[in-house]
Amino acid sequence: MNSISRWLGSLLMVGIVFLFACSGAVVAAPVDHQSFQEFLESFYTEAAAKGISRKTYDRAFASVTEPDPKVLEKAAYQAEFTSKIWDYLDARVNPLSVLDGLIMAGVYGKTLASVEKRFGIEASVILAIWSMETSYGAALLRTSRLHYVPRALATIAYADKRRQKFGRSQLIATLQIVQAGDVELEQLMGSWAGAMGHTQFIPTSFLAYGIDFDGDGRRDIWNSIPDALATAANLLRKNKWRTGKPWGYEVKLPANGAGMKGETKTLAEWQKLGFSRPGGAAFGLLEDSAELKMIGGDTGPGYLMLKNFFVLKRYNNSDYYALAVGLLADKLAGKPGMVQSWPRPAGSLSGTQKFELQELLSKKGFYDGGIDGRIGPNTEKSIKAFQKKNGLVVDGEATQDLLKVLRK
Numbered sequence: 076m077n078s079i080s081r082w083l084g085s086l087l088m089v090g091i092v093f094l095f096a097c098s099g100a101v102v103a104a105p106v107d108h109q110s111f112q113e114f115l116e117s118f119y120t121e122a123a124a125k126g127i128s129r130k131t132y133d134r135a136f137a138s139v140t141e142p143d144p145k146v147l148e149k150a151a152y153q154a155e156f157t158s159k160i161w162d163y164l165d166a167r168v169n170p171l172s173v174l175d176g177l178i179m180a181g182v183y184g185k186t187l188a189s190v191e192k193r194f195g196i197e198a199s200v201i202l203a204i205w206s207m208e209t210s211y212g213a214a215l216l217r218t219s220r221l222h223y224v225p226r227a228l229a230t231i232a233y234a235d236k237r238r239q240k241f242g243r244s245q246l247i248a249t250l251q252i253v254q255a256g257d258v259e260l261e262q263l264m265g266s267w268a269g270a271m272g273h274t275q276f277i278p279t280s281f282l283a284y285g286i287d288f289d290g291d292g293r294r295d296i297w298n299s300i301p302d303a304l305a306t307a308a309n310l311l312r313k314n315k316w317r318t319g320k321p322w323g324y325e326v327k328l329p330a331n332g333a334g335m336k337g338e339t340k341t342l343a344e345w346q347k348l349g350f351s352r353p354g355g356a357a358f359g360l361l362e363d364s365a366e367l368k369m370i371g372g373d374t375g376p377g378y379l380m381l382k383n384f385f386v387l388k389r390y391n392n393s394d395y396y397a398l399a400v401g402l403l404a405d406k407l408a409g410k411p412g413m414v415q416s417w418p419r420p421a422g423s424l425s426g427t428q429k430f431e432l433q434e435l436l437s438k439k440g441f442y443d444g445g446i447d448g449r450i451g452p453n454t455e456k457s458i459k460a461f462q463k464k465n466g467l468v469v470d471g472e473a474t475q476d477l478l479k480v481l482r483k
């Protein structure tokens with residue numbers, strides 16, 4: 076496509092062009108020369124080849140007339156946003172997520188026990204995943220943040236060049252779910268990238284792992300907690316979770332130990348090299364292989380990661396994610412947490428101080444988002460507004476100095 080026709084094509088999607096001009100991200104031009112409606116029409120051939128009936132197809136797209144501009148906005152944001160591991164963990168493994176988890180352990184104790192019995196996944200691990208995915212379902216109540224999945228994925232297939240292939244295969248899987256009748260169309264909601272229900276399964280994973288655990292004939296991870304938790308457990312089991320085994324060990328490093336990050340050895344070998352547990356306890360499983368991870372950088376604590384850590388990464392292929400699930404599961408199981416500290420820069424806030432910062436900004440009228448300890452773009456914007464109003468350097472940084480000013 077030449078640049079003029081791309082420009083003309085983009086002009087038709089005024090809303091999208093506006094969003095991307097604001098964020099400075101890649102232009103959301105359609106992948107081919109088609110309009111969105113033409114794309115939907117032509118995509119039917121691919122869907123039909125995968126067994127999707129015309130009736131299912133028309134039903135799924137009956138309410139869809141144009142791409143979802145918010146999906147493209149979120150897709151661009153996702154690529155740019157990175158945080159430090161301690162910020163990531165503060166927002167996810169904290170007194171609130173632990174307390175909510177313990178409450179849910181009580182409410183769904185019977186379900187968790189039968190899931191554990193059938194799939195061999197500890198209740199604490201299932202709860203930690205549920206917390207990470209949707210804050211035990213709370214995120215599903217913020218319906219304004221949810222997207223109609225067929226439209227979201229059609230948008231990605233149509234206009235997100237980097238994720239076009241993902242969008243097409245997930246869209247086919249979505250249509251297969253519609254055809255199977257696991258969920259009513261109006262409930263087929265998910266994240267911008269099609270992650271659905273309490274435990275956030277993308278359509279292909281839903282098809283591979285979905286479980287009808289409450290026995291009503293539907294795999295309903297949107298409304299049935301037993302189905303959602305069993306589906307999560309099934310994913311871990313099929314990826315060879317080892318029941319009752321640790322996911323990894325926090326370690327103290329010998330001199331130059333960080334140089335061995337990324338290497339895999341048996342725990343016996345690591346021990347011989349001078350790696351040890353900070354509390355002085357012995358490693359179990361001496362013959363097991365473990366990979367050295369320095370997730371907070373070479374000056375932070377190390378972790379020797381075992382098989383279960385990599386099984387958790389099958390849920391979401393991120394070291395941050397798997398570590399957060401592991402640490403939260405340990406807390407929920409009453410095991411001790413991290414012993415060593417992350418190398419936080421001087422002047423940065425602890426997890427609880429981040430909650431306090433948001434509360435103070437909110438009380439002073441600079442912040443109207445959630446008090447969740449996550450210092451994301453919204454909190455940063457509020458900090459900047461506060462700094463500007465108070466004649467401070469406007470850098471949007473959440474620091475001890477800023478907290479002192481806010482406390483006054």
Ligand SMILES: [Ca+2]
Nearest residue numbers: 287291293295
């Ligand atoms: Ca069911």
